[in-house]
C-alpha cells in the first residue's frame with residue numbers, strides 16, 4: 414500500500430483515517446493559510462490606487478446626494494453607512510478653529526460624527542489648502 418504524504422510538509426501522514434492529508438493539525442492550518450494567500454494575491458499598486466480612488470469618489474457622491482442643494486444637513490450615521498459610505502477613507506481632515514471639532518472630507522464635502530450616532534454633512538469651497 415502506498416504511503417500517504419502530508420500535503421504541507423511532505424512527511425508520511427502515518428496511520429489513521431484513509432482520507433488523512435496532513436501529518437498534524439499544525440500542517441493543516443499552515444497549508445490552509447497559505448492556500449488563502451495563493452487564492453488572493455496582493456493587489457498591484459495600480460489596482461490598489463484605483464480601488465481607493467473609486468471609494469473616495471463614491472463617498473463624495475453619497476455625501477453630495479445627501480446634501481442635495483443644501484450646504485449642510487444632518488442624518489443618522491447608520492443611514493450613511495447603509496448607502497455604502499466607507500468611513501475609513503477620506504481625503505483630508507480639518508478641525509474647526511472655534512470648537513476644535515474634527516471634520517473628515519471627501520474632496521470638498523465633509524462630515525462630522527456626533528456623539529448620538531448622528532452625522533453632520535457640510536460643503537466647503539473647492540480649495541487646496543497646504
Ligand SMILES: [Zn+2]
Nearest residue numbers: 419422436440
Ligand atoms: Zn506535515
